[in-house]
Amino acid sequence: MFERKSIQLQEAVTRLMKFANPGEMEYLSPLEATGFYLAEGLVADHPVPPFDRSPYDGFAIRSSDTARATTHNPSVLKVVGEIGAGQVFSGTVGEKEAVRIMTGAAIPDGCDAVIMIEAVREIKIDDNLHIQVRRPMKANKNISFTGEDVQQGTVVAEAGKYINPGVIALLATFGYTQVPVRKRPATGILVTGSELLDLDDPLEPGKIRNSNGYMIHSQALRAGAEPIYLGKLSDDLETNFESITTNLKKVDILITTGGVSVGDYDFMPEIFNRLGANVLFNKIGMRPGSVTTVAEKNGKLIFALSGNPSACYVGFELLARPFIRAVLGARHPFSPRTTAILGADFLKKNPFDRFVRGKLELKHGTLFATPSGLDKSGVVSSLAEADCLIVFLKGRKESKKGEQVEVILLDSKESISMEDFFADKVRGR
């Protein structure tokens, strides 16, 4: 018998995050970097825009020339040039002169305002183009000034920031052809169980198909890892030990499913014993996923997830996912947690923290979370609709539809700090 001491999820996470070192740095093109995390902060090495420019198609003018303009007595300015974005007017614009200018073009020297095309009347005097301006323009009107978007020296994105399309825009703005990121951790997936069939096997009495291997592969992808499916193993101590020892050398993280409880064929505890691994914990005060065990060997972590599909799923989301995000260099590696309104009664009592697979819905601006199916750790049917985990903290009594609950978002690309993740806003009731 192996001693099992139940600890709280926060303690379990704290223990395993001590081993979460950012992976090796690599450089990717901005076309490939979406979904990674910045390995270095992004500092503006020039102001944006880099020159004063026109935000409109119109005419660059000198505001002083329009000081007395009225509808009946418009200022008449001679058009002395025209420039589009990318062009620069050479020379200086003089008194009673204007330059036809397009959006994005640099403001010509001498000008201090832009008037929109629609606001002027274009006329010809002696075959020369002129404009009539019918109202005074204030100095600095309609100019996008140098640095009004970003000032030189500003940190526009910090190290550890998730690279979303907006970060890609900034990287391109500052000329990054090579974006520093952390390599996706090679994450091996091994499933155990003599009852497991391959996907193309017909069902046989007592056997089921291996769904966990594929589910974890998909969850690892969603978490940003590089999943490596290593196959399935029968419940045999020797072959399991052999396979885990060999495969651990080939990957950065190893995830196993099944064989982690107290049954006769649950060999994971004995395997960790033989490996001489440092078992960080082997029982968590939560459901499902209470048997989730994490062990460390030579600095690498082995996540031994439950065989029960829903427990396996939840164990991955609560433990492996933040770890993977941290290895990817995420500054805030935890899934976002927020409040929602419970969409249906949940009448179970909670002698431990419970994480119920749920479905989110936004109705008239209010977020509702409803359990997405049967709440048993052995089921697979509640997973497809699940996009959150509804949190029922230990001690919370039965919950009625309409009560406030906390939810952990599973499909969000952004993430939060450990402090925020464990700052429970809705206490047990």
Ligand SMILES: Nc1nc2c(c(=O)[nH]1)N[C@H]1C(S)=C(S)[C@@H](COP(=O)(O)OP(=O)(O)OC[C@H]3O[C@@H](n4cnc5c(N)ncnc54)[C@H](O)[C@@H]3O)O[C@H]1N2
């Ligand atoms: N006497 C006790 N029995 C159990 C306890 C306990 O504390 N005392 N804990 C229960 C809890 S909680 C869970 S969760 C499970 C954990 O089981 P294991 O991690 O040991 O997993 P297995 O025994 O290998 O399998 C459990 C269940 O899951 C099915 N399974 C396994 N692998 C897959 C797969 N790849 N795809 C689909 N389904 C899979 C397997 O057929 C079993 O039905 O233990 C409880 N028992």
Ligand code: MOO
């Ligand atoms: O706690 Mo077991 O790990 O699902 O139900």
Ligand SMILES: [Mg+2]
């Ligand atoms: Mg078992």
